[in-house]
Amino acid sequence: MVLGVRSERSTTPLSTVVTQAQPKSSMLREFVIFAFIGGMGAVVNLGVFVFCMKVAGFFGVEASLPIVPNVFWDFSFRVEHVFIILAFVLANFFNFALNSRVNFKNQAGKQKSDGLKFLIIGTVACFVQIYLFSKFTQPGPLNLASDFLDGSTGLRNPKYWAQALSIVLATPVNFIGNKLWTFR
Numbered sequence: 001m002v003l004g005v006r007s008e009r010s011t012t013p014l015s016t017v018v019t020q021a022q023p024k025s026s027m028l029r030e031f032v033i034f035a036f037i038g039g040m041g042a043v044v045n046l047g048v049f050v051f052c053m054k055v056a057g058f059f060g061v062e063a064s065l066p067i068v069p070n071v072f073w074d075f076s077f078r079v080e081h082v083f084i085i086l087a088f089v090l091a092n093f094f095n096f097a098l099n100s101r102v103n104f105k106n107q108a109g110k111q112k113s114d115g116l117k118f119l120i121i122g123t124v125a126c127f128v129q130i131y132l133f134s135k136f137t138q139p140g141p142l143n144l145a146s147d148f149l150d151g152s153t154g155l156r157n158p159k160y161w162a163q164a165l166s167i168v169l170a171t172p173v174n175f176i177g178n179k180l181w182t183f184r
Contacts, residue, residue, distance in 0.1 A: 027179075033103045034175050041095040042167045048087035049163050050154070053080070063159070064137070074138070080159065081130050087163075088129070092122040099183070114182050121177035129170040136162035 056063050056079065063083065066076035096118045135142040137159055144165075149158040 030103055030179070031175060034099060034178075035171065037095055037098045037103060038171055038174070040098070041091040042164070044094050045087045045091035045167055046160070046164060048090050049083050050160060052083035052086060053159065056083070075131075075134060078134075080133075080137075084130055084133060084163070085126060088122065088126040092119065092126075095122075099178070103183075117182040118178060121174060121182055124177060125170040125174040128173050129166040132166035132169055133159075133162045136165060 053063055061079060063080040064078055066078050067082070068077040070076045096115060099118075100114060136144045144158040144162055146158075149156055149161060151157050151159075154160065
């Protein structure tokens, strides 16, 4: 059987053959392409997030205000979390479109089921991202606020850096989940 082409004699699903026989260099190549596409998606994500923060500031909305206060623990759902989710959804559609056409193109014909799986895995990664963002922006040992990240300019805004860092740290969750479930 030629990789990517199923012969009439083979009864083993291609995904099983590729998963079992895939060399580490091939998986590394997939990860590098996934990370590159993810990097472009991160630019989309950061752009949408910064845009939402600027629009909120223009209208006098404090993005760190809780929408839903939580009386049971220190985490409250905030306006900035809505911006993270909106940025994630747009970046996730962008990433899925590119990954399904470039990186995992041998899976043609399964776009609806793959899209739902991609969204589920991405949602888990988004929750990881929101959790990390909150840890980086709220008082505590992981808080990014410092003399340098004082918010005086865009590049010194701790929320922008928290968003970028949380995207990077949530990427492995996204890759592993999509590799093992969505595009297997």
